[in-house]
Amino acid sequence: MPMRLESVTMADMPASAAQEELTELSLLVQRAQHGDSAAFGSLHERFARSVHAVLLARLRAADADDGLQETFVLAWRRLASLRDPSALGSWLHAIARNVARDRRRDLREANELRPELPGRIESSSAEKDELRERVMEHLRSLPDAYKETMTMRLVEGMSGPEIAEATGLTAGSVRVNLCRGMGLLRELLEKEGWP
């Protein structure tokens, strides 16, 4: 029976379990490379949060949503070129960074790099929407390594071990990125009088 990564992550697992998980991921990738769209759907489910975070660390939310689709459409079309299935996460994130870069360029040309407009999160007040966007702008201003990790953690709700698994980074690197990123974010927020 295939393991589910939502509850158990490779960073938490003993080496043999991690190896089994890697093999399962490799099998899914190989199936998808042979046109198995159900396998690709599983990969989408597994990596959507981290890919979304990579996009959201660079784009406003509505554009990140569109970028997520574009990233997976591109991935589906280019999947045959992925030689190391275990590198799927970092490969998807690289595509997402390119998608975000292209979208930012297009938006800049169209002068649409405006702050996120409230409206989607209907239960929130306008003040909360504004605060949320201000915090996101601070997150986006962090160095790449920190802003992606921090967005995965604070926005997507991924734990450190889950981030390590999705990105291919070591658990130690992720922990450092989180601590340093949080430190920088805290400094920025304190300047704004964050409680």
Place this chain on the structure above:
Amino acid sequence: MNDDYLWNKTGRDREVEALEELLSPLGHAARKAAPAPVKAKARGVWPVLAILAAAAGIALAFRWWMPVTTQEASLMIRPIAAGQIDLKEYGTVQVHEGAVVSVIRLTDEKIHLRLERGTIDARITLAARPRLFQVETPATTCVDLGCHYTLSVEADGSTFVHVDLGEVAFVEGGRETWIPKDASCRAWPSRGSGTPRWDDARPELIAAIEALDRAKPGESSAAAAALIRTCDQKRDALSLWHLTNESDRAVADAAWKKLIELIGVPEGVDDARAAEAAESWKRHLESSW
């Protein structure tokens, strides 16, 4: 400071928890789950979504779909097999056997498909405003300007459109190729759009167009010049109009000259080459054939 909560969510860290609470609505799971706002527009695309959902039997051939959300509406990226996509008041898309089509976007602003290979027949009604319906291919994006057309993609990504009614445009970046009723055009992944021509174009004109469209780098200016020389009837203005956008200034100049020789300048247009004159030119071209 203890960073256990930041690392693996054990223990407590009120600051991190407050940030999580504030930011989590922007996360993928929250945006996917949140209901899209109901829009007050009379011609929403929600019926389209319902129709597509009902067409799940078609999608079973691929056993895969991904619902995603945006600020406007739920989206689906879903390969669909042969069958008909009912766009309600906006028309229908007939997907031929063997075609690989994905629904990329369904919003009030855009109905966006991707045709990877194979053929579709799009029957878009006048209820759809121009540019609402777009089909991306490996070579170009076919933008509906209010029409019926057949779009085919070969295994190498080359794309062919034939327009039965109305008009479409092939769009690549800022370049747009206009293809009206009873005309057709090809596009290639590496080169983008070729030259539009009438279905009943003269053999010598077809040969000149094909020579230009297949010209190697360095040979295209000569091929374009040969095509311009071949254009000597008012209906040839369709292909000439396309050449006025050539990056080679000499080719564009020659195309403008020949175009004006054949059909004159639209009434009320002072600067024939001005971008603002494009629509006047289209109407003028339509009235000349």
